[in-house]
Amino acid sequence: MKIVNARLRKKEGLFSLELTAGRIAAITAQPDSIACAPGELDAAGNLVTAPFVEPHIHLDATLTAGEPAWNMSGTLFEGIERWAERKALVTHEDIKTRAKKTIDMLVDHGIQHVRTHVDVTDPTLAALRAMVEVREETRHLIDLQIVAFPQEGIESFAGGRALMEEAVALGADVVGGIPHFENTREQGVSSIRFLMELAERTGCLVDVHCDETDDPHSRFVEVLAEEARVRGMARGSPPATPRRWAPTTTPTAPSCSAC
Numbered sequence: 173m174k175i176v177n178a179r180l181r182k183k184e185g186l187f188s189l190e191l192t193a194g195r196i197a198a199i200t201a202q203p204d205s206i207a208c209a210p211g212e213l214d215a216a217g218n219l220v221t222a223p224f225v226e227p228h229i230h231l232d233a234t235l236t237a238g239e240p241a242w243n244m245s246g247t248l249f250e251g252i253e254r255w256a257e258r259k260a261l262v263t264h265e266d267i268k269t270r271a272k273k274t275i276d277m278l279v280d281h282g283i284q285h286v287r288t289h290v291d292v293t294d295p296t297l298a299a300l301r302a303m304v305e306v307r308e309e310t311r312h313l314i315d316l317q318i319v320a321f322p323q324e325g326i327e328s329f330a331g332g333r334a335l336m337e338e339a340v341a342l343g344a345d346v347v348g349g350i351p352h353f354e355n356t357r358e359q360g361v362s363s364i365r366f367l368m369e370l371a372e373r374t375g376c377l378v379d380v381h382c383d384e385t386d387d388p389h390s391r392f393v394e395v396l397a398e399e400a401r402v403r404g405m406a407r408g409s410p411p412a413t414p415r416r417w418a419p420t421t422t423p424t425a426p427s428c429s430a431c
C-alpha cells in the first residue's frame with residue numbers, strides 16, 4: 173500500500189509513504205503534488221500521523237447522559253449517583269450497542285488504542301461480560317484494554333473483593349480502584365493493598381481513580397506509590413509475572429460520564 177501527498181508533523185512539503193506487511197517501509201519526499209495511482213491512497217495534503225490513544229473512557233456508561241436523570245449539580249458524586257440509577261437498567265445488548273457506537277466514533281477520530289474502565293460493582297458483572305465480547309468483536313478496529321473498575325468501592329460494596337477477583341478471571345486486563353470513594357480512609361488504604369496484591373498475583377496492570385476529589389486530606393496516591401515501591405512494581409521494576417496485555421500495533425483522547 174502507498175499513501176501519497178501526505179503532510180507530516182514538523183516537516184515542510186509533501187511525502188509518499190510505502191507500507192509493507194503493516195509497517196512503514198519507506199518515506200519519500202515529493203517535489204510536488206502527484207497523481208494518485210490505482211490502489212494508492214491520496215492524503216490530498218492532509219496530515220498523516222500515528223494513531224491516537226484514548227487512555228481513559230467508560231464505555232459501559234457512554235451515551236447515557238440524562239438517563240434516567242441529569243446530573244443537576246455537575247459534581248462527580250452526583251454523577252456516580254446518576255450512573256448507579258442507570259446501571260440498574262443496563263442489559264447485555266444495551267452495553268454492547270452503546271460501546272460499539274462509541275468505538276466507531278473513536279475510530280473516526282483516528283484513535284486506535286483504548287483503555288476502558290468497566291464498572292464491576294454489579295453482582296451480575298453484566299457490563300464486564302459484555303465488554304469482554306466487545307473487545308473480541310472490535311479487535312480488527314482497535315486495541316481495547318479493560319479495567320476492572322469498582323465504581324462504588326471495593327471495601328464499601330457488598331462482595332466487592334470477590335467481584336474484582338471474578339472480573340480478572342473473566343478477562344479484565346487491568347485492576348482499578350477508587351479509594352477516595354470508600355466509606356472510610358482505612359477502607360481506602362485497604363482497597364489499595366487489595367488491588368495491588370491482586371495485580372501482583374495475576375500480572376494485571378494497575379489504573380486507579382485516585383484522589384479524584386477536592387478533599388485535601390485525600391492522600392491515597394502516596395499509599396499507591398508506596399505499595400508499588402515495596403512490591404517492586406514501581407516504574408522500571410520487572411513485573412513479578414508477565415503483563416497480561418501486549419499491544420499488537422504501535423500506538424493518545426470522548427469523555428467519561430462518571431468522572
Ligand SMILES: [Zn+2]
Nearest residue numbers: 289428430431
Ligand atoms: Zn473515569
